[in-house]
Amino acid sequence: MAGLITYVKESFGELKNNVTWTPWSEAQRLTVVVAVFSILFSLAIWGIDTVFSRLIKYYFGIIN
Numbered sequence: 001m002a003g004l005i006t007y008v009k010e011s012f013g014e015l016k017n018n019v020t021w022t023p024w025s026e027a028q029r030l031t032v033v034v035a036v037f038s039i040l041f042s043l044a045i046w047g048i049d050t051v052f053s054r055l056i057k058y059y060f061g062i063i064n
Contacts, residue, residue, distance in 0.1 A: 022030075
C-alpha cells in the first residue's frame with residue numbers, strides 16, 4: 001500500500017513540475033474548434049444516412 005501512495009505522490013509531482021501545460025486560452029479555443037468540427041461531422045453523417053435511407057426505401061418500393 002505504501003508503494004501505491006508513493007506512486008501517486010510522485011505522479012502528482014511529475015505533473016506539477018515537469019509537464020508543460022497548454023495555456024488556458026488556447027485550450028478553450030481548441031475545445032471550441034473540436035466542438036464545431038464534431039457538430040459539422042455529425043450533421044454530414046446524418047445527411048448521408050438520410051439520403052441512403054431514402055434511396056433504400058425508394059428501391060424497395062420499386063421492387064414490391
